[in-house]
Amino acid sequence: MATRDRTIENLITRLNRLPGIGPKTAERLAFHLMRVEAEEALQLAAAIEQVRAAVKTCRRCFQLDSQDPCGICSDASRDQTMLLVIEDPREVTRFEDTGYRGLYHVLQGRLSQLEGIRPEDLTTGQLVARVKAAKFAEVCLATNPDLEGEGTARVLAEQLAPLGTKVTRLARGLPAGASIAQVSASILADAIEGRRPLS
């Protein structure tokens, strides 16, 4: 069987490793990159290089930013007494769009028995240490309103309970099973507005 050029094959394999990119799409993208102007293809490579060189994980809130502490953690005008706990760094933009002006803590995932993700695989230890040290008036658990998101919120609420800080959850107005990444800013704003205490 004739094999394809190794250089081309290598690009296809690497594209195929990206989330949501199957072998057919990987092949299509690779041939597209070989067909367009060299400059355009190389700008993509340069953008990847730049983002990898510049972007770091904020050691306070664990979101991605070109500075550490990140722009949000270093902004003294934000409400330092309110902490929103989220699963994924991509959700920061979603909450920023609602006008939220407090701080964040990114868990970098959620607990999942199925996928074997335990509290120590997330930034839960850092969350507890942060809440212990920082005297927040409120910690709102804004994990997704699905089975694993709810389970994660329950475990976090238990871990935070001994610290005596008020712990809340987003309002139930979010459609069950919905993903925070997909709901509109107004629905999300209502969910923050109507947050409820967790015992």
Ligand SMILES: [Zn+2]
């Ligand atoms: Zn930060």
